[in-house]
Amino acid sequence: MSATHPPSPVSQRPSAVNLTPLDWAKKNLFSDWFNSLLTILVGFVLINTVIGFLRWAFSTAKWSVIPTNLPLFFVGRFPANQYWRMWLLLTLIALLAGLTWGVLAQMATRLFSRSVLIGVGLAALVIVLMPLPSVEGGAPLLVRLKLLGLVALVLAAAWVGRWLGQRKSGLGNWLSLAWGLSFFVGLWLMAGGLGLPVVSTTAWGGLLLTAFMSLVSIVLSFPFGVLLALGRQSSLPVIRWLSTIYIEVVRGVPLIAILFIGLIMIPLFLPQNIRLDLVLRATLGLTLFTAAYLAETVRGGLQAIPKGQYEAASSLGLNTPLSMVLIVLPQALKISIPAIVGLFISLLQDTTLVSIVGLFDLLGISRSILANPQFIGRYAEVYLFIGLLYWGLCYAMSQGSRRLEKQLKTSH
Amino acid sequence: MTQFQTETIGDNTADNQPMIIAENVEKWYDNGFHVLKGVSLTVSKGEVVVVMGPSGSGKSTFIRTFNALESYQKGSILVDGMKLSHDLKNIESIRREVGMVFQQFNLFPHLTVLQNITLSPIWVRRWPKAKAQEVAMQLLERVGILEQAHKFPGQLSGGQQQRVAIARSLAMQPKVMLFDEPTSALDPEMVREVLDVMRSLADSGMTMVCVTHEVGFAREVADRVVLMDSGYLVEENTPQEFFSNPREDRTQKFLSQIL
Numbered sequence: 001m002s003a004t005h006p007p008s009p010v011s012q013r014p015s016a017v018n019l020t021p022l023d024w025a026k027k028n029l030f031s032d033w034f035n036s037l038l039t040i041l042v043g044f045v046l047i048n049t050v051i052g053f054l055r056w057a058f059s060t061a062k063w064s065v066i067p068t069n070l071p072l073f074f075v076g077r078f079p080a081n082q083y084w085r086m087w088l089l090l091t092l093i094a095l096l097a098g099l100t101w102g103v104l105a106q107m108a109t110r111l112f113s114r115s116v117l118i119g120v121g122l123a124a125l126v127i128v129l130m131p132l133p134s135v136e137g138g139a140p141l142l143v144r145l146k147l148l149g150l151v152a153l154v155l156a157a158a159w160v161g162r163w164l165g166q167r168k169s170g171l172g173n174w175l176s177l178a179w180g181l182s183f184f185v186g187l188w189l190m191a192g193g194l195g196l197p198v199v200s201t202t203a204w205g206g207l208l209l210t211a212f213m214s215l216v217s218i219v220l221s222f223p224f225g226v227l228l229a230l231g232r233q234s235s236l237p238v239i240r241w242l243s244t245i246y247i248e249v250v251r252g253v254p255l256i257a258i259l260f261i262g263l264i265m266i267p268l269f270l271p272q273n274i275r276l277d278l279v280l281r282a283t284l285g286l287t288l289f290t291a292a293y294l295a296e297t298v299r300g301g302l303q304a305i306p307k308g309q310y311e312a313a314s315s316l317g318l319n320t321p322l323s324m325v326l327i328v329l330p331q332a333l334k335i336s337i338p339a340i341v342g343l344f345i346s347l348l349q350d351t352t353l354v355s356i357v358g359l360f361d362l363l364g365i366s367r368s369i370l371a372n373p374q375f376i377g378r379y380a381e382v383y384l385f386i387g388l389l390y391w392g393l394c395y396a397m398s399q400g401s402r403r404l405e406k407q408l409k410t411s412h
Numbered sequence: 413m414t415q416f417q418t419e420t421i422g423d424n425t426a427d428n429q430p431m432i433i434a435e436n437v438e439k440w441y442d443n444g445f446h447v448l449k450g451v452s453l454t455v456s457k458g459e460v461v462v463v464m465g466p467s468g469s470g471k472s473t474f475i476r477t478f479n480a481l482e483s484y485q486k487g488s489i490l491v492d493g494m495k496l497s498h499d500l501k502n503i504e505s506i507r508r509e510v511g512m513v514f515q516q517f518n519l520f521p522h523l524t525v526l527q528n529i530t531l532s533p534i535w536v537r538r539w540p541k542a543k544a545q546e547v548a549m550q551l552l553e554r555v556g557i558l559e560q561a562h563k564f565p566g567q568l569s570g571g572q573q574q575r576v577a578i579a580r581s582l583a584m585q586p587k588v589m590l591f592d593e594p595t596s597a598l599d600p601e602m603v604r605e606v607l608d609v610m611r612s613l614a615d616s617g618m619t620m621v622c623v624t625h626e627v628g629f630a631r632e633v634a635d636r637v638v639l640m641d642s643g644y645l646v647e648e649n650t651p652q653e654f655f656s657n658p659r660e661d662r663t664q665k666f667l668s669q670i671l
Contacts (some may be wrong), residue, residue, distance in 0.1 A: 306518075309518060314507060315481060315511070316580070316581070317508035317584060318535060322536075330522050408522075410566055
């Protein structure tokens with residue numbers, strides 16, 4: 001705000017000192033004998049590790065286990081003749097993601113910045129060069145074309161979204177609605193019924209199952225956790241006690257125990273003829289578990305809101321529910337974004353525990369691939385690959401949260 | 413000119429009806445501290461009353477009982493003819509008629525200036541958005557910060573924020589305005605702009621109760637000045653008498669400390 005003053009020659013910001021790489025190294029790495037020793041030691045260890053890894057990756061490792069099982073990694077035992085449904089789902093997601101990106105970036109000067117172009121180029125390179133099995137998933141060339149088509153669709157949708165966003169306001173609400181609807185369309189494509197052949201949830205697996213369980217748990221645990229947090233602060237004793245007991249009990253039990261309770265004990269309490277789906281029970285367990293932690297995170301945010309905000313809201317005649325929804329929660333949730341996203345990232349990683357109770361998520365399917373005599377001993381390759389997939393998902397989430405924080409920042 | 417101004421001027425000229433009647437208000441904090449020891453005060457329509465006193469004297473607590481931000485245990489408070497009870501509906505309907513300006517502004521940092529002002533008229537008074545915005549813009553013009561309408565509170569100076577807070581309270585078209593040390597958190601050079609707004613508000617006929625240490629404001633604007641000390645209302649007088657010829661020794665002592 002104070003940028004109106006003309007820059008005076010005296011108070012100019014000092015320009016950064018330019019160092020040649022050699023000078024920089026001398027200054028930062030070899031300033032005295034001890035630092036030089038440390039630099040050489042650390043450099044030795046680093047170089048050895050990298051060389052060792054590269055040697056393994058290019059000579060010892062047998063990467064064929066990845067491309068051969070690519071469909072398993074991504075969709076598990078989903079019937080191959082129904083793969084088109086997964087492609088349709090991906091198309092839908094690409095379309096909506098592109099449109100959302102475009103609408104959000106309507107103020108940006110350039111939609112396709114340099115980092116975006118580099119990312120797209122890298123993705124295209126991977127798609128063209130990656131080895132693909134010439135089996136049930138269709139001819140490799142066709143798969144490559146489909147994937148390139150999806151990338152192109154995201155870019156085109158982003159361009160259209162930006163174009164529409166600059167001309168019409170309120171597109172965000174429609175997009176939220178579309179995302180909500182797309183969940184049910186996705187569920188229909190995954191499960192079948194209503195004219196499509198039914199695919200049992202036992203056939204869901206790999207990244208598909210991991211993404212599904214994480215997404216549903218995130219979406220359901222969020223409102224439940226917020227309600228628990230509000231309940232714990234309620235002035236009604238019964239609601240406060242129930243919320244507190246729930247939170248403390250669930251936080252005192254390890255997730256794996258909750259999953260076992262959900263999978264083994266719940267059926268014992270239910271009548272014989274009602275059998276809850278295994279995936280549903282596991283997702284429910286994850287949701288109930290995450291909600292308790294989320295409640296405490298949100299409670300932290302609620303406590304950070306100054307008393308004056310409540311007083312200002314009530315002095316303006318807002319009743320308690322209105323001041324919660326309009327004043328307190330928006331601020332409390334904004335403060336809690338980093339912690340909430342951290343919670344969701346660990347939720348995504350916690351989904352691996354369902355592999356212990358007999359579901360074939362990304363980790364479960366990897367273990368079943370490794371149990372195949374054909375691929376025995378290929379642990380490092382498989383775990384490195386799924387590790388990379390998990391990292392990609394988690395990194396995307398944390399980037400998304402940083403974007404959101406930036407967008408919601410309202411001071412200066 | 414906003415609608416409410418003509419209304420209050422009309423009310424003001426009619427007669428000297430009481431707006432707030434507080435009788436023998438007593439309050440204990442939860443820890444047993446006796447903070448208000450039977451305080452009585454009547455504020456007439458269109459009157460400006462300034463409450464002074466050392467810190468810890470209960471003056472803020474006292475005016476905060478008028479819109480039930482603080483509860484009280486004994487005595488009675490009538491606001492615009494409505495008796496303040498513990499019933500939630502009753503408290504909400506009184507709060508709609510009583511505006512309040514806080515020492516720390518308490519603007520909603522996640523909403524723009526315009527949204528801060530229109531929030532309550534839209535959600536509580538159920539005005540259409542266009543009407544609420546029109547009134548808000550008029551008020552912003554009146555407090556002299558029309559051009560800041562679309563900024564967030566965090567982007568404004570303290571004086572500007574406090575003026576937004578005044579506009580936000582006025583948007584509900586209250587019958588009485590409470591000011592709880594409105595200039596105490598401001599840098600000295602911003603005090604004046606806020607006092608100017610309060611002065612013009614008083615000129616327009618608004619009923620006001622102000623807790624403040626601004627002697628100049630009290631002298632020029634107040635119809636009455638009262639002094640509170642350790643939970644008692646010590647003196648109630650005209651500003652002229654209060655500052656130059658106080659009845660009580662306690663007032664004399666207080667004035668000698670602040671003047």
